[in-house]
Amino acid sequence: MAVKRRSDSKLDTSERGLVAAIRKRALGQKARGILHLGIGDDCAVLRPQPGRDLTITTDMSLEGVHFRRDWHPPDSVGHRCLARGLSDLAAMGARPEAAFLSLAMPANLTGAWMDGFFEGFFRLAKEAGVALAGGDLAKASQVTADIVLVGSVPKGKALLRSKARAGDVIYVTGTLGGSAAGLAALAKGRKVVESANPQLYPQPRLVAGHKLLRLATAAIDVSDGLSTDLNHLCEESGLGAEIDLEDLPVDARATLEQALHGGEDYELLFTAAPRTPVPAELGGVAVHAIGQMTKRGRGARMVLVDGRKRIGLKAGGWEHFGS
Amino acid sequence: MAVKRRSDSKLDTSERGLVAAIRKRALGQKARGILHLGIGDDCAVLRPQPGRDLTITTDMSLEGVHFRRDWHPPDSVGHRCLARGLSDLAAMGARPEAAFLSLAMPANLTGAWMDGFFEGFFRLAKEAGVALAGGDLAKASQVTADIVLVGSVPKGKALLRSKARAGDVIYVTGTLGGSAAGLAALAKGRKVVESANPQLYPQPRLVAGHKLLRLATAAIDVSDGLSTDLNHLCEESGLGAEIDLEDLPVDARATLEQALHGGEDYELLFTAAPRTPVPAELGGVAVHAIGQMTKRGRGARMVLVDGRKRIGLKAGGWEHFGS
Numbered sequence: 001m002a003v004k005r006r007s008d009s010k011l012d013t014s015e016r017g018l019v020a021a022i023r024k025r026a027l028g029q030k031a032r033g034i035l036h037l038g039i040g041d042d043c044a045v046l047r048p049q050p051g052r053d054l055t056i057t058t059d060m061s062l063e064g065v066h067f068r069r070d071w072h073p074p075d076s077v078g079h080r081c082l083a084r085g086l087s088d089l090a091a092m093g094a095r096p097e098a099a100f101l102s103l104a105m106p107a108n109l110t111g112a113w114m115d116g117f118f119e120g121f122f123r124l125a126k127e128a129g130v131a132l133a134g135g136d137l138a139k140a141s142q143v144t145a146d147i148v149l150v151g152s153v154p155k156g157k158a159l160l161r162s163k164a165r166a167g168d169v170i171y172v173t174g175t176l177g178g179s180a181a182g183l184a185a186l187a188k189g190r191k192v193v194e195s196a197n198p199q200l201y202p203q204p205r206l207v208a209g210h211k212l213l214r215l216a217t218a219a220i221d222v223s224d225g226l227s228t229d230l231n232h233l234c235e236e237s238g239l240g241a242e243i244d245l246e247d248l249p250v251d252a253r254a255t256l257e258q259a260l261h262g263g264e265d266y267e268l269l270f271t272a273a274p275r276t277p278v279p280a281e282l283g284g285v286a287v288h289a290i291g292q293m294t295k296r297g298r299g300a301r302m303v304l305v306d307g308r309k310r311i312g313l314k315a316g317g318w319e320h321f322g323s
Numbered sequence: 324m325a326v327k328r329r330s331d332s333k334l335d336t337s338e339r340g341l342v343a344a345i346r347k348r349a350l351g352q353k354a355r356g357i358l359h360l361g362i363g364d365d366c367a368v369l370r371p372q373p374g375r376d377l378t379i380t381t382d383m384s385l386e387g388v389h390f391r392r393d394w395h396p397p398d399s400v401g402h403r404c405l406a407r408g409l410s411d412l413a414a415m416g417a418r419p420e421a422a423f424l425s426l427a428m429p430a431n432l433t434g435a436w437m438d439g440f441f442e443g444f445f446r447l448a449k450e451a452g453v454a455l456a457g458g459d460l461a462k463a464s465q466v467t468a469d470i471v472l473v474g475s476v477p478k479g480k481a482l483l484r485s486k487a488r489a490g491d492v493i494y495v496t497g498t499l500g501g502s503a504a505g506l507a508a509l510a511k512g513r514k515v516v517e518s519a520n521p522q523l524y525p526q527p528r529l530v531a532g533h534k535l536l537r538l539a540t541a542a543i544d545v546s547d548g549l550s551t552d553l554n555h556l557c558e559e560s561g562l563g564a565e566i567d568l569e570d571l572p573v574d575a576r577a578t579l580e581q582a583l584h585g586g587e588d589y590e591l592l593f594t595a596a597p598r599t600p601v602p603a604e605l606g607g608v609a610v611h612a613i614g615q616m617t618k619r620g621r622g623a624r625m626v627l628v629d630g631r632k633r634i635g636l637k638a639g640g641w642e643h644f645g646s
Contacts (some may be wrong), residue, residue: 036376037483040559042414042543043474045379045481048371055358058423058471060459065427091365100381102425102469104388136383136469146425146469148381148460151366161364220365232586236363 017109018137023120024282026132033097034152043132052152054097057088063143068196074116075123076200080264082124083204085149087219087266091221092238093159094151096130101147111294118128120201126204152226159214159270161236164218166221168271168293170241171278173208173285176226177254180262180270185253188323198251202266207283212270215278219270225263227302231315234293236302243291243313245306262315327344341433348445349455352405357418357475358456369421369454375475377420380411386466391606394509397439397448399523400466403587407546408472410589411449413532414544415480416475419453424470427463440468451529480536482593486557487541490634491594491616493564494601496528496608499549500577508576521574524588530606535593538601542593549583550625552592554638557616557624566614566636568629584639 038274048054061081063069072080079236082099089096105114111266112151116281125132130149182199195201205221212219220229226243234241250259271279272292280287291305300312346362347502360368371377386392386403395403405422412419414468424444428437446454447493453472505522518524528544535542541560543552571584590608594616603610614628623635 037442041484042411043380043417043472043481045415045476046377046379048477050373050378054369054371055422056369056423056457056471056473057366058457058459060425060427060461060467060469060470062427062461062463062467065461065463073604074425088365092368095368098379100379102381102383103465104385105385134379134381138383138385140385140467142462142464144385144427146381146383146384148379148423148471149366154367155370158366158368160360164440180621181612227538237572250604272573277339 008268012285022118022132025118035133035292038131038133044098046150049152049177051155053134053155053158054063055089055094055151055153055158056148057085058146058148059084059088061145062145069143072200074113077145078117079122079124079201081145081147082121083202084146086124086128086130086204086206087221087223089142089149089151090205091215091219091268092151092153093157093209093219094153095196096128096151096206097148097212098133098150099125099130099147100133101145104133104138104144106141107139109143109236119137128204131250143147155215159209159212159216159219161218161220161233164237164271164293165273166234166239166295167194167250167274168217169274169278169289170269170271170291170293171287171289172222172226172249172267172269173205173287174265175249176265176267178251178261178264179264180258181251181254199264202264205268205285207282208268208285211282212268213274216270219268222265222267222269223263224270225261225316227260227313228315229269230302230308233271237293240294240296240301241291241298241305242294242305245304247288247290248290249286254285259314283308326462331612331637337404339484344456344479345441348441355539358421358454361454361456364603366488367421367423368580369473372475373480374480377479378392378412378415378417378476378481380408381531382407384468384470394467395523397436400468401440402447402524403441404468404470405406405444406525406589408470409447409451409453409527409545410474410528412474413528414542414591415474415476416480416536416542417476418533419451419472419474419529421456421473422448422453422470423456424458424468427461427467429535430462430521432466451527465595476571481582482532482535482539484541484556485545485640487560487562487594487616489542489562489616489618490597491618492536492597492601492612492615493566493592493594494610494612495545495549495592496531496605497588497590497608498572498574499545499588500582500585501574502587504574504579523588527589527607528591528606531573531591531608534605535591538599539593539595543589545588545590545592548586548639550583550593552637553625556592556594559618561619563617563619563624564600565615565617565626565627565628570611570613570629572611583636616626
């Protein structure tokens with residue numbers, strides 16, 4: 001239900017007009033799941049199902065930090081904004097239930113740019129079966145989008161970062177480094193929009209995450225880069241990890257550096273007991289075993305195994321406020 | 324559990340250090356309610372109680388739009404950020420369950436300014452009995468804080484904007500215009516911090532809102548100004564409204580204009596059947612009857628009654644992207 005604006009028609013750029021347009025689009029979504037009352041009141045109302053926990057995540061997308069308007073087309077910004085939140089749900093094994101969006105932008109972007117943003121946003125929302133249930137709108141000097149996702153999982157079954165055990169095999173879905181390589185391509189001025197560029201349209205691994213509920217001991221999504229996210233998993237589980245360099249599914253366009261430290265791949269990094277049969281494919285995405293969890297020794301927490309060489313691996317992904 | 328930083332100690336300004344400091348503060352909060360897993364994983368996990376709905380709201384606080392760093396002390400910014408969300412819960416009659424905060428700011432504010440922000444934030448969180456369950460942190464050129472509040476109400480009992488009936492009496496808690504008057508005082512350079520300035524430290528009416536579950540037919544919080552928020556109530560209920568000018572509880576420091584159209588009072592505007600006995604005080608706050616809901620006629624939707632004069636009232640509160 002796209003809100004089409006004829007170029008010759010007067011644009012209603014007041015806040016109420018904008019909210020009404022977004023609400024109309026949101027209402028076009030099929031109501032499903034636990035969303036009882038959506039946009040239009042002080043709060044949305046959810047009616048949780050018995051026997052299920054709710055998972056909630058929030059992620060900011062800031063112009064100049066998480067995207068650039070001269071590199072990322074507006075529908076990519078909307079897609080990525082939602083994908084970040086959906087990917088966190090996938091990492092918990094959760095089913096999406098409702099999304100909330102706080103959006104601030106300069107007044108001159110409330111026309112075509114915002115239309116494009118919502119085109120990408122609602123396209124992915126439809127694919128993921130999630131409704132926009134509320135949000136906030138404001139004027140700002142730069143685009144700021146904060147996404148909130150609510151999901152649900154069977155009670156007590158959410159996949160945590162903290163439940164990996166020593167000896168567990170480490171797996172990752174898809175390939176790594178493609179998003180960082182895609183970003184580098186954009187930075188070099190290749191402005192051609194490639195719908196296959198994972199930097200522009202990353203796919204949250206919701207089906208794979210759901211299937212992991214029966215397989216995995218722990219999971220995290222690769223948003224900050226493999227080395228950083230694996231380090232989170234190690235820290236929360238109180239363990240170390242060994243990664244086999246030759247088993248890493250490096251994206252064909254990416255360098256090893258990008259595969260290890262590049263962020264925004266939004267693949268799932270998970271662990272499973274050695275005896276658990278993990279399929280080579282989950283939800284249409286290839287799965288690769290890349291190493292194993294180890295007891296925390298005196299050496300480096302994370303080790304890259306390159307044939308006979310063992311190299312200490314440090315969290316080298318993206319970090320805000322880093323020096 | 325304030326995180327004290329000795330002025331001679333090295334400041335850990337990396338993202339992980341900041342998150343660890345916030346997490347430590349959040350863990351100092353008493354765990355309560357339905358929050359099952361807080362900061363530290365891809366999502367927080369809530370375990371809803373049977374027979375209760377969840378209410379969710381999200382609100383942005385942007386530097387230069389919702390506050391100014393030269394007018395609002397940092398603890399006021401933190402307080403106001405949380406108060407905006409809590410006030411939406413109050414307007415649904417909901418009990419606060421969990422808060423999520425997305426915070427972006429320039430790197431040079433991650434020291435004393437951010438400490439002050441969280442001082443105000445956690446002081447109010449403690450009063451309201453709500454835990455910080457998650458969020459996001461990023462670097463930006465201006466301070467951006469997006470707050471998400473999750474609350475709960477008995478199933479099917481959330482106070483909606485849409486349930487007012489013609490003939491219902493209109494009430495408001497507290498006084499109106501104080502926040503706009505307080506803002507005007509700050510704009511005139513009165514930099515003395517008055518802890519009683521409702522612009523700086525507005526009090527969300529959670530107790531009153533909870534009591535309204537048994538009294539009110541509809542409710543909204545006065546965040547955008549009486550005229551705008553009453554208009555929302557009229558629109559959602561398909562009704563008109565008459566306000567008696569002489570019954571308006573205008574704040575002693577405020578003009579009538581500020582009481583009618585000034586925002587950020589965070590009082591509750593609600594309706595109740597004429598036969599419902601509404602106390603003169605709810606949760607320690609005075610309650611005033613200010614008019615009644617009417618059938619939508621051909622004239623102005625909202626009417627101010629001033630003795631024998633009847634004046635059309637238009638939504639004149641704050642609106643983003645307004646012309």
